[in-house]
Amino acid sequence: MKFLATIAVLAATAMANPVARATKEFQLKTFGAKNSHHNNLYVYAYHTGAGFNDAVLDKNGTSAPSFYLNGTTALTALGTDYPWGIIATGDTNYASWEPIEINVGGGSEGFSIEKGNFVWSEADGFGGWLVCDWYHNSPQLFYLNRYYTPTIPSSCSKAQLKAVYTK
Ligand SMILES: *[C@@H]1O[C@H](CO)[C@@H](O)[C@H](O)[C@H]1NC(C)=O
Ligand SMILES: *[C@@H]1O[C@H](CO)[C@@H](O)[C@H](O)[C@H]1NC(C)=O
Numbered sequence: 001m002k003f004l005a006t007i008a009v010l011a012a013t014a015m016a017n018p019v020a021r022a023t024k025e026f027q028l029k030t031f032g033a034k035n036s037h038h039n040n041l042y043v044y045a046y047h048t049g050a051g052f053n054d055a056v057l058d059k060n061g062t063s064a065p066s067f068y069l070n071g072t073t074a075l076t077a078l079g080t081d082y083p084w085g086i087i088a089t090g091d092t093n094y095a096s097w098e099p100i101e102i103n104v105g106g107g108s109e110g111f112s113i114e115k116g117n118f119v120w121s122e123a124d125g126f127g128g129w130l131v132c133d134w135y136h137n138s139p140q141l142f143y144l145n146r147y148y149t150p151t152i153p154s155s156c157s158k159a160q161l162k163a164v165y166t167k
Pocket of ligand 2: 075
């Protein structure tokens with residue numbers, strides 16, 4: 001009987017995973033930027049290589065990916081049956097801001113939704129989001145490193161990201 005009970009617990013655990021995943025999915029949408037054309041933009045994945053994407057932004061939200069939190073990682077499916085995770089790339093170059101990527105796998109830890117806004121962890125260096133007109137010929141998403149004092153160029157704006165729930 002002990003053995004059967006263990007199987008039952010395992011089955012319940014396996015069942016719990018898809019449920020957790022289906023809970024709250026959200027698109028990410030910019031607001032609060034001084035430059036109005038950096039507002040009301042949705043986060044998309046821009047393919048840069050096998051398994052790699054840069055996070056770019058577009059005002060058409062129709063096919064913007066939905067993300068979900070798994071603990072403190074932020075994942076999306078991108079039409080595949082394996083997860084892609086949002087990555088806050090590391091500070092390896094003393095730069096005031098760093099790109100956000102959406103790569104195959106589990107992604108960075110430290111993401112959460114605070115009062116409806118999607119944020120990364122300050123302990124990991126998050127100093128807010130930055131939107132810049134950049135080399136994919138569309139606005140691109142970066143995070144500001146809070147340990148540096150940025151000189152923000154006119155092609156960039158600080159912004160916030162709202163979690164827009166889709167289910
Ligand atoms: C938005 O994107 C969808 C497909 O993703 C497309 O069918 C639609 O025409 C686009 N809307 C505008 C206003 O460009
Ligand atoms: C969600 O997090 C758990 C615990 O860290 C991990 O085992 C699981 O693989 C994650 N799920 C996905 C889809 O990454």
